[in-house]
C-alpha cells in the first residue's frame with residue numbers, strides 16, 4: 468500500500484533515543500529545551516512552549532487569552548480539534564466560510580466580527596497553505612481581537628516571507644505522526660508577546676491554578692529536533708511532487724491554488740473531483756491510500772453558530788487527498804498519476 472502519510476526516522480533519531488535512554492533523563496531535560504530553542508529560531512519568534520498535542524496547544528493558547536464566555540471565530544473546514552479546543556477552553560465558537568484556498572474567508576470574517584465581537588479569531592493554515600494573514604491582521608488591528616494561528620498543518624509555510632505561526636499574536640502547532648515535523652505525539656504554542664508568554668506558562672507549569680500536566684518526554688523532543696533539521700528538504704520534495712500532480716493530472720481535477728508570494732508546504736495534496744468516492748475506491752484497488760480531509764464541517768459536527776458556508780459545503784462533497792509525503796519514489800508518484808488518469812477514463816499523460 469502506498470500510504471497517505473509516512474513518517475520516517477533515521478540513524479540520527481536512533482542515536483538520540485539511545486542517548487536519552489542511557490542518560491536516564493527522560494523528561495524536562497536538554498532535548499526539550501533544545502527543541503524549543505530551535506523551533507523558536509526556525510519560526511522567528513521569541514517563545515516556544517512544547518505541549519503534548521496540537522489540541523492541547525490550542526487549548527492552552529485559548530486559556531492564556533481568556534476566552535471563557537466569549538466568541539471565538541473558526542473556519543468551517545479543519546480538523547475537529549480546532550473547534551473542540553474552543554469548547555474545552557470555555558469559549559463560544561462561531562464558524563465562517565472558507566475561500567478558494569480552503570482557508571478562512573476574510574470578507575465573511577469581517578461580517579462575523581461586527582456581529583459577534585470575538586475575543587479571538589483562529590485562522591487555520593489548512594493542507595499546508597496560510598490563510599490571508601494580511602487581511603486578518605488588518606481586521607484584528609481595526610476591531611481589536613487576538614489572532615491565534617492554527618499552524619498544525621503548516622510547518623515551514625510562508626506568508627510573504629514570514630513563517631506560518633509567526634504572524635498572529637500566537638500560534639499552535641501539532642507534531643502528530645502525520646505532520647511535516649513529526650514526533651509521534653506533541654504540540655507547541657509560539658508567541659513573541661512576553662505578556663501572552665507569561666499567561667501560557669501558567670497553563671504549563673504547575674502552581675498558579677489547577678492545570679493538567681501537558682509535558683512531552685525527552686524522546687519526543689529528540690525526535691522533533693532531528694525532524695526539524697529535515698523539514699526544509701522534505702517540504703521541497705513535497706512541492707516537487709505537487710507540481711508533478713499539477714502538470715500531469717488533467718481530466719476534471721481541481722488542483723490546489725497557490726497564493727501569490729507564499730509558500731505552500733503540501734502537508735496534504737488535496738484536489739476536487741465530482742467522482743471523488745469512485746476515485747478513492749479505485750485507488751485503493753491499486754494499493755494507493757486516498758482519503759477525505761475532512762468529511763464534516765465544523766459547525767455541523769458540533770452544532771455551532773455559523774454564517775452561511777456555501778464554499779465549504781460544495782468543497783466538502785468533492786475534496787480528497789492523495790499521498791504527497793517526501794518518501795514517495797518517482798515510480799510511486801507515476802503509479803498514482805496513472806491510476807488517477809485511468810479512473811477518470813484518460814490515458815496517462817505523455818509526460819509520465
Ligand SMILES: Cc1ncc(COP(=O)(O)O)c(C=O)c1O
Nearest residue numbers: 520521522546548549619641643
Ligand atoms: C488543523 C489542525 N488543528 C489541530 C490539530 C490537533 O493536533 P493533535 O492531533 O496533535 O492534537 C490537528 C491535527 O491533527 C490539525 O490538523
